[in-house]
Amino acid sequence: MDSDSATGETEWRIRPPRHRVDRRFIVWQTAQAVLSAVVVLGVVGAVHYFAEVTRPWLGPVLIILSVLFAVEIAVVPTARYLVHRWQATDDAVYALEGWLTRRWQIVPISRIQSIDTEIGPLQSLLGLATIRITTASSEGKISIEGLDATVARATVERLREVTAATAGDAT
Amino acid sequence: MTAEAYPWRRLSVRAVYLDLIRLVGSLVPGFLGVTLGDDGPIWVLVGGSVVGLLGALAGLVRWMATRYRVTPERVEMRSGLVQRKHRTVNRDRIRTVDSTAKWLHRVLGLRVVHVGSGDADSSFDLDALDRREADRLHRELSPGAVVPADSDGDEVTVEVPETVIARWDVRWVPLNAVNVWAVLTAAAPMFALYWFLRPFGVDLLDAGRGVLAGQPLAPSSAGRCASHCCNAGATG
Numbered sequence: 001m002d003s004d005s006a007t008g009e010t011e012w013r014i015r016p017p018r019h020r021v022d023r024r025f026i027v028w029q030t031a032q033a034v035l036s037a038v039v040v041l042g043v044v045g046a047v048h049y050f051a052e053v054t055r056p057w058l059g060p061v062l063i064i065l066s067v068l069f070a071v072e073i074a075v076v077p078t079a080r081y082l083v084h085r086w087q088a089t090d091d092a093v094y095a096l097e098g099w100l101t102r103r104w105q106i107v108p109i110s111r112i113q114s115i116d117t118e119i120g121p122l123q124s125l126l127g128l129a130t131i132r133i134t135t136a137s138s139e140g141k142i143s144i145e146g147l148d149a150t151v152a153r154a155t156v157e158r159l160r161e162v163t164a165a166t167a168g169d170a171t
Numbered sequence: 172m173t174a175e176a177y178p179w180r181r182l183s184v185r186a187v188y189l190d191l192i193r194l195v196g197s198l199v200p201g202f203l204g205v206t207l208g209d210d211g212p213i214w215v216l217v218g219g220s221v222v223g224l225l226g227a228l229a230g231l232v233r234w235m236a237t238r239y240r241v242t243p244e245r246v247e248m249r250s251g252l253v254q255r256k257h258r259t260v261n262r263d264r265i266r267t268v269d270s271t272a273k274w275l276h277r278v279l280g281l282r283v284v285h286v287g288s289g290d291a292d293s294s295f296d297l298d299a300l301d302r303r304e305a306d307r308l309h310r311e312l313s314p315g316a317v318v319p320a321d322s323d324g325d326e327v328t329v330e331v332p333e334t335v336i337a338r339w340d341v342r343w344v345p346l347n348a349v350n351v352w353a354v355l356t357a358a359a360p361m362f363a364l365y366w367f368l369r370p371f372g373v374d375l376l377d378a379g380r381g382v383l384a385g386q387p388l389a390p391s392s393a394g395r396c397a398s399h400c401c402n403a404g405a406t407g
Contacts, residue, residue, distance in 0.1 A: 113293035114264070116259070117255075117257040118256050118257075119255040121253050121254070132292075134293035137289075137290065138290055160261075164245065
């Protein structure tokens with residue numbers, strides 16, 4: 001045995017998957033964060049305005065919520081965009097996501113049960129799409145959010161052909 | 172691609188009738204709730220009505236938006252009007268094809284077909300299909316049927332060797348009837364019925380004693396109810 005590997009000096013690094021999601025992902029996530037901020041702050045603000053009893057303790061809560069939402073709108077979409085990576089090869093689908101907790105996921109092609117494309121109203125406006133790939137296990141679900149709709153369609157089409165050509169795992 | 176040879180199919184039109192029936196049906200408790208309540212609407216009934224209405228409307232939207240198709244390689248379903256979704260399951264990954272029908276579905280000759288592929292996230296329901304259409308889908312997706320059946324009724328013959336898994340055995344009846352839980356199985360619905368009838372002035376225990384003592388059931392309980400109601404009216 002090689003002395004290097006025996007002492008553990010050769011370190012294995014996980015190479016991040018190759019592709020980034022579309023730049024419009026940032027716009028999409030920001031819009032979503034703004035919408036949820038408007039809804040939540042609107043409701044809390046209305047309660048604060050109309051019910052005077054709640055003001056002493058709801059005031060600080062409102063301030064903290066505002067700060068949290070400001071961070072979520074300003075920082076989180078970009079941070080998530082910078083982290084997100086994905087790749088689909090003939091053997092497997094890879095995804096890396098999360099801004100505080102990193103999560104690497106690999107689903108072998110032979111385990112793919114279904115391929116979903118989802119386009120919500122905001123995504124539809126921005127020309128984005130989300131791909132979800134499920135396996136028979138509840139753990140093995142990969143979501144690649146915020147792909148360009150054309151790229152998503154091409155990827156799904158290719159995955160369909162590859163999965164059709166791969167023999168099932170017969171589990 | 173051969174995709175064009177396999178057109179997208181819709182859910183049955185009768186699913187719309189089903190939703191319309193539900194729509195009308197769910198208006199009834201709401202109407203009763205508004206008209207019968209002496210002091211303001213009865214909110215439980217109105218709420219139930221609203222839930223029923225939303226369910227029926229969701230059913231209509233689902234009928235409008237859902238398309239599905241079966242090709243030699245895969246089954247696909249598109250759904251959702253605003254939140255669009257396109258699901259693809261390869262045919263060799265399909266584990267189960269069930270069809271179920273509640274009584275309203277049965278009256279209208281409809282079936283809900285569930286195409287399962289291991290996990291709930293990768294499965295889908297077609298709610299609802301024609302009975303014939305459901306049978307056809309069953310045949311198309313059963314093992315051995317590589318090509319979808321023709322729409323003009325030419326069935327694809329499927330040769331699958333049959334294996335007996337279990338046969339009916341009379342001894343199952345006593346095995347399932349005589350055990351500790353059988354008592355509870357009977358007791359739980361009786362308990363529920365007792366508490367359900369209490370507000371209406373019917374005491375199931377009294378009625379049971381009456382029956383055991385040989386008195387006819389109907390007059391005694393009805394009379395007691397009537398006297399109850401009169402008392403309530405007099406005091407109120």
